[in-house]
Amino acid sequence: MAPDLPRLGSAKGRWILLATILGSSVASLDATVVNIALPSIGASLETDVAGLQWTLNGYTLTLASFILLGGSLGDKLGRRKVFVWGAAGFALASVLCGIAAGIEMLVAARVLQGVAGAMLTPGSLALISSSIDKRDQGAAIGLWSGFGGVAGALGPFLGGWLIDLAGWQSIFFLNVPLVVVVVLVALRHVPESRDPDAVARLDVPGALVVALALGALTFGLIEGVPPLIVAGVLLLGLFVVIEMRGDHPLVPPSLFASRVFTAANLVTLAVYAALGGVFFLLVLELQVVAGFSPLMSGVSTVPMTVIMLVLSAPAGRWAQVHGPRLPMTAGPVLAAAGLVLLMRIGSDTTYVLDVLPGVLVFGLGLSVLVAPLTGAVLGAVPEGEAGIASGVNNAVARTAQLLAVAALPGLAGISGSLSDPSAFDRGFEVAMWICAGSLISGALLAAVLLRPPRRAPALDSVDCLPQCAVTGPAVAPVRRASS
Missing domain, CATH: 1.20.1250.20 (MFS general substrate transporter like domains)
Structure with a gap:
């Protein structure tokens, strides 16, 4: 018999909601404030428009490529475990972004941040679904959504203020204390859960092929390399074939x-x-x-x-x-x-x-x-x-x-x-x-x-x-x- 899940009004329910709201808010804040920092990053690291494109796309590339795999990984290995891994990885990558001395290091750190985000982003709502009593899930998702919207609204203001006050590096360091709270609360108060019907094998080949495809397209478009654009299109075609023939596809046809x-x-x-x-x-x-x-x-x-x-x-x-x-x-x-x-x-x-x-x-x-x-x-x-x-x-x-x-x-x-x-x-x-x-x-x-x-x-x-x-x-x- 499945154990009773905590109600939203209980102390445990509120702790679970705090962890999921803060976890999603970290990613939401980062998505809004980095855009504000781009001119400052360009001036500080002496980079051109292409460097700023990579600053955004390094993160989006790996997030888009692995977000479905991150959700499947949580179902299989444990939603809390993957959520905590994603949060900790996000904090580590944020520190690397903040200490970057050149655009190459910043882009590499943003790529790692996207991988962590792919584990963190799907996990917050999945934890509400698996850890809160079903009678309260609508209210819990409503609170999660509302506070996520507030974080998105505050992001540009907070990011602009921090950049003016302490430089663009501060927007990345801000993630660290938030993530510390997320990890501590999740480990102490959020129960572990898995999907008993999760597939035995993950679609790693599909995830890798789509990452290569999007990487080739991104590099080809930014740097103006037509053969890479063609290679990216062909790899996307291969991804479709893998998904149509696989028995555990990331994207069910x-x-x-x-x-x-x-x-x-x-x-x-x-x-x-x-x-x-x-x-x-x-x-x-x-x-x-x-x-x-x-x-x-x-x-x-x-x-x-x-x-x-x-x-x-x-x-x-x-x-x-x-x-x-x-x-x-x-x-x-x-x-x-x-x-x-x-x-x-x-x-x-x-x-x-x-x-x-x-x-x-x-x-x-x-x-x-x-x-x-x-x-x-x-x-x-x-x-x-x-x-x-x-x-x-x-x-x-x-x-x-x-x-x-x-x-x-x-x-x-x-x-x-x-x-x-x-x-x-x-x-x-x-x-x-x-x-x-x-x-x-x-x-x-x-x-x-x-x-x-x-x-x-x-x-x-x-x-x-x-x-x-x-x-x-x-x-x-x-x-x-x-x-």
């Missing part, structure tokens, strides 16, 4: 038998490619061209996150009743309009007139879009496959951001150093048009391909799982169907 699931992931690919480009280049534009400080550039995007915190849940509820097609069509169009407004940023920018209108419209578009998108993904598959479905969707989003950051500067003519604000400003405008086009393509895909899901997701899932996140969709806990 059966998921894509659902037209809604396939359509939602195509929309995710288009939309999150645009988001990756926007969040990489917008902060650079604000600091390099408009002359904003790190703190002011961080504060500039906070209204976007606040709008998402307020409106994501109502948007999710509306889509549950009326279907995701309309919000997933209108949301990207609104976001594209926001990007057109952001093109007004220049050397004589004023925040209220030139930045805030674009940020508000862009945030409104994301608020309309993100929760219905997650709801469509979860509603397209049986409940027992919700975990792997959301994990695949998260990996698609990370991959889209990875490739956009790699390809967009070259397509927009942004290269070399950041010493010429006028040249960067011209490239930024081209890049925003490309991102707006990607958003419009996502809207067209939703309008043409989406149909109402055959199973409406639970209300708390629509409200909570998006986590008001723009860096990537949340990874839902795996709930296997009862036998």
Whole structure:
């Protein structure tokens, strides 16, 4: 007989929630503050745009490649164990980032940080699912989601303040005390759990091939090496073959038998490619061209996150009743309009007139879009496959951001150093048009391909799982169907 799980109101339940919230918040904070630090990193380490691309993509590359393997590893070896390993590895990699004396060391540390993040990110929600009484899981996920949204909102402000006060290294050192608390609480208060139905073997070949594929594509796009781009495409084809023929695939091909699931992931690919480009280049534009400080550039995007915190849940509820097609069509169009407004940023920018209108419209578009998108993904598959479905969707989003950051500067003519604000400003405008086009393509895909899901997701899932996140969709806990 399975042991009784603690209620959320108990001391043990609150400790479990603290560990999972802090664990996910560490990754959330890191994702938002590193963008703010890019100009400071570039000046301090004397690197060019390519070095800044690798600073972001070193992390995203390994996170996108191994996040599904990290979830499977937790199911097999122990969710708490893998969660603690991921947290400890994240702290160690953060220290290496903070002491990096050159861009090469920083990128290598970011690669390690992504591997650790792939173990940490899926584990937080999985621990809630396996360690909290089922009667309280909706409330627990709601609290986890709410505090995660607060962390995302505070990230730009906190990151900008720390960079102004103590330099860009401080944003990495901040992770260490948070992780110490996570590890101590998890080891003392979080029970270990495994999935008794976990596959005997992990899809390590699939994970390695997709990592090589994304690595080749990233290197080829950033450095301009066409043979590597071709090799990356061929390796992606090999990954598809491995998944179709394997008996324990990371990405079960059966998921894509659902037209809604396939359509939602195509929309995710288009939309999150645009988001990756926007969040990489917008902060650079604000600091390099408009002359904003790190703190002011961080504060500039906070209204976007606040709008998402307020409106994501109502948007999710509306889509549950009326279907995701309309919000997933209108949301990207609104976001594209926001990007057109952001093109007004220049050397004589004023925040209220030139930045805030674009940020508000862009945030409104994301608020309309993100929760219905997650709801469509979860509603397209049986409940027992919700975990792997959301994990695949998260990996698609990370991959889209990875490739956009790699390809967009070259397509927009942004290269070399950041010493010429006028040249960067011209490239930024081209890049925003490309991102707006990607958003419009996502809207067209939703309008043409989406149909109402055959199973409406639970209300708390629509409200909570998006986590008001723009860096990537949340990874839902795996709930296997009862036998």
